[in-house]
Amino acid sequence: MKFPRAAAIMQRPALAAGATITLLLAMVALVSLVWTPYPYTDMNIAMRLQPPSARHWLGTDQFGRDILSMLMAGSRNSFAVGFVAVGIGLGIGVALGTTAAVRGGIVDDVVMRLADFTFAFPAVLSAIMITAWLGPGAVNAIIAIGIFNIPVFARLSRGSALQVLSRDFILAARAAGKGMARITVEHVLPNIAGILVVQATIQFALAILAEAGLAYLGLGTQPPNPSWGRMLNEAQTFMHRSPWLAIFPGAAIALAVLGFNLLGDGLRDLIDPKLRRARS
Amino acid sequence: MTVLDVEDLRVDIRTPTGRLPIVRGVSFTLARGTTLGLVGESGSGKSMTALAIMRLLPQAADVSGAIRLHGEDLLQADETRMCRIRGDRIAMVFQEPMTALNPLHRIGDQIAETLVLHRDMARRAALDEAARLLDRVGIREAQARLSAYPHQLSGGQRQRVMIAMALACRPDVLIADEPTSALDVTVQAQVIDLLRSLVDEFGMALILISHDLGVIGRLADRVMVMYGGAIMEQGSTKAVFTTRAHPYTQGLFAALPGRGARKGRRLAAIPGTVPAPDALPAGCPFYGRCPRGQDVCRDNPPPVVEIGGSRAACFFPGP
Ligand SMILES: Nc1ncnc2c1ncn2[C@@H]1O[C@H](COP(=O)(O)OP(=O)(O)O)[C@@H](O)[C@H]1O
Ligand code: SF4
Ligand SMILES: [Mg+2]
Numbered sequence: 001m002k003f004p005r006a007a008a009i010m011q012r013p014a015l016a017a018g019a020t021i022t023l024l025l026a027m028v029a030l031v032s033l034v035w036t037p038y039p040y041t042d043m044n045i046a047m048r049l050q051p052p053s054a055r056h057w058l059g060t061d062q063f064g065r066d067i068l069s070m071l072m073a074g075s076r077n078s079f080a081v082g083f084v085a086v087g088i089g090l091g092i093g094v095a096l097g098t099t100a101a102v103r104g105g106i107v108d109d110v111v112m113r114l115a116d117f118t119f120a121f122p123a124v125l126s127a128i129m130i131t132a133w134l135g136p137g138a139v140n141a142i143i144a145i146g147i148f149n150i151p152v153f154a155r156l157s158r159g160s161a162l163q164v165l166s167r168d169f170i171l172a173a174r175a176a177g178k179g180m181a182r183i184t185v186e187h188v189l190p191n192i193a194g195i196l197v198v199q200a201t202i203q204f205a206l207a208i209l210a211e212a213g214l215a216y217l218g219l220g221t222q223p224p225n226p227s228w229g230r231m232l233n234e235a236q237t238f239m240h241r242s243p244w245l246a247i248f249p250g251a252a253i254a255l256a257v258l259g260f261n262l263l264g265d266g267l268r269d270l271i272d273p274k275l276r277r278a279r280s
Numbered sequence: 281m282t283v284l285d286v287e288d289l290r291v292d293i294r295t296p297t298g299r300l301p302i303v304r305g306v307s308f309t310l311a312r313g314t315t316l317g318l319v320g321e322s323g324s325g326k327s328m329t330a331l332a333i334m335r336l337l338p339q340a341a342d343v344s345g346a347i348r349l350h351g352e353d354l355l356q357a358d359e360t361r362m363c364r365i366r367g368d369r370i371a372m373v374f375q376e377p378m379t380a381l382n383p384l385h386r387i388g389d390q391i392a393e394t395l396v397l398h399r400d401m402a403r404r405a406a407l408d409e410a411a412r413l414l415d416r417v418g419i420r421e422a423q424a425r426l427s428a429y430p431h432q433l434s435g436g437q438r439q440r441v442m443i444a445m446a447l448a449c450r451p452d453v454l455i456a457d458e459p460t461s462a463l464d465v466t467v468q469a470q471v472i473d474l475l476r477s478l479v480d481e482f483g484m485a486l487i488l489i490s491h492d493l494g495v496i497g498r499l500a501d502r503v504m505v506m507y508g509g510a511i512m513e514q515g516s517t518k519a520v521f522t523t524r525a526h527p528y529t530q531g532l533f534a535a536l537p538g539r540g541a542r543k544g545r546r547l548a549a550i551p552g553t554v555p556a557p558d559a560l561p562a563g564c565p566f567y568g569r570c571p572r573g574q575d576v577c578r579d580n581p582p583p584v585v586e587i588g589g590s591r592a593a594c595f596f597p598g599p
Contacts, residue, residue: 104339168379174336175374176394176445177367179359190384 015266021259029076036069073226089149097157115151123148160192194271205260284310289345300557317500325509371446375458377438381430388426413444436467508565519589526592
């Protein structure tokens with residue numbers, strides 16, 4: 001597929017804002033791998049619960065750890081969860097969805113009933129159940145979030161694949177002697193890639209939110225690994241004295257979710273008219 | 281030499297309310313280097329007959345009869361075998377060149393793919409052959425056009441590309457389903473001329489599907505007039521066009537503007553409409569719209585009668 005030019009992106013404010021925010025956050029996450037103002041695990045009781053200052057731009061927590069450093073390190077946790085959880089959903093969901101569309105019949109029925117079943121549970125609630133059962137931890141949280149991305153992508157890819165499959169060039173490709181497996185890879189997937197990218201962006205935002213929720217409940221990323229959700233949890237006790245402890249991680253989560261949602265919506269607007277033109 | 285031999289082909293589509301008979305006992309043979317014209321109003325079952333031969337019917341369709349390609353019954357072939365045959369031994373050109381090409385792929389690649397698939401050609405060699413084919417079907421600056429996307433071509437050019445794709449492996453049988461119906465009149469004539477010269481040059485057999493008697497008259501050696509999923513009349517083009525033994529054939533000619541078959545005209549309506557497959561009478565499908573229809577026609581399948589070299593399925597045939 002052809003990707004939009006940079007100029008076309010900048011003509012759309014929502015898309016531009018979304019792209020800027022997500023790029024910035026991605027850069028922060030990358031930078032945090034090599035540099036943070038302080039090591040994010042360094043405790044310094046003498047400096048506990050400092051308000052924002054020149055030395056600690058965003059203040060310190062109850063152990064005297066630098067909030068900015070923790071947020072930076074937390075961002076890479078959020079990205080990692082987003083990538084892996086969405087990757088699980090995308091990989092398995094698209095495989096199931098396109099297979100269901102291509103094969104039809106019983107395969108379709110079984111896959112879609114399974115998707116309906118999984119979908120019927122509220123995602124975050126089920127993620128809580130799964131992590132409670134598998135045990136808390138980042139990996140289990142990722143698996144739990146990933147599982148609930150599967151039906152989202154399965155349904156979307158099945159619906160879009162059916163639309164592509166009904167088009168004349170599929171019949172023409174079959175008349176040329178191509179098998180369905182090859183047609184799926186060469187004709188169906190490229191034609192639904194755009195719509196999948198849009199959904200993946202939006203699911204990325206949801207994954208970040210879900211991970212924060214699980215970590216907040218103590219079911220996600222475990223100490224000492226940094227996580228925005230757990231920072232929010234730990235801030236509760238000192239909320240009145242030190243509100244920044246909650247405000248900054250809360251703002252980080254909100255900013256990330258906003259950024260990915262804007263990016264997703266913007267991409268949808270950008271890609272949709274193209275898909276429509278190709279379809280007509 | 282008989283290339284394709286279709287015997288008592290029947291297609292039923294399963295629906296929640298029952299089975300719809302779409303093709304009802306079609307038989308014909310096709311010789312090398314000849315063109316068979318398949319004509320009839322829209323909804324007569326022409327495309328379904330073509331798709332049945334390609335084994336590309338919807339999943340809900342049941343097929344019976346025999347479709348023998350050089351003696352091999354395609355209805356007995358598995359999907360792997362059919363994938364080898366499609367595009368190689370039997371190829372197809374569709375009505376809508378606008379939509380039958382993948383909008384995301386370059387046309388050179390789309391033509392070359394067929395050669396890579398069936399001929400095991402290297403990509404480079406396949407692209408060279410694609411350029412030759414494009415040139416042969418009358419695309420100017422073929423080499424440069426290889427890298428064009430479908431939307432950069434006109435409708436006529438796209439249909440030429442479709443024809444080039446279909447011809448890539450020099451198939452024994454080419455099925456062209458309304459290949460000119462979506463094109464301008466002048467472009468129609470060019471594409472018809474192209475098809476005619478290709479049949480002569482490649483020696484393939486062509487099944488030309490059209491609702492346009494003019495197109496059929498210019499290209500076909502033999503004609504099959506189809507209605508309600510059944511063959512109303514068939515014979516050499518000369519015999520069918522001069523004898524017009526079947527009332528339905530007469531209706532098609534009467535609906536032509538002016539005298540005889542003129543190029544590029546659509547059929548004006550025969551009084552009444554094509555009945556839905558589940559509303560067909562037990563006897564002759566044309567009963568109800570036929571000026572000669574009698575009670576006997578409604579309840580009994582009409583006999584096939586030969587008149588003036590043309591075979592018509594009718595109780596009361598004749599000019
Ligand atoms: N998928 C389908 N399900 C049910 N009926 C169909 C389907 N496709 C075509 N038909 C019916 O089959 C009949 C023949 O259609 P078709 O072969 O396309 O006619 P033609 O090509 O002569 O215009 C029509 O009555 C049409 O309504
Ligand atoms: S069989 Fe009867 S209804 Fe059918 S075409 Fe002949 S005369 Fe008309
Ligand atoms: Mg048709």
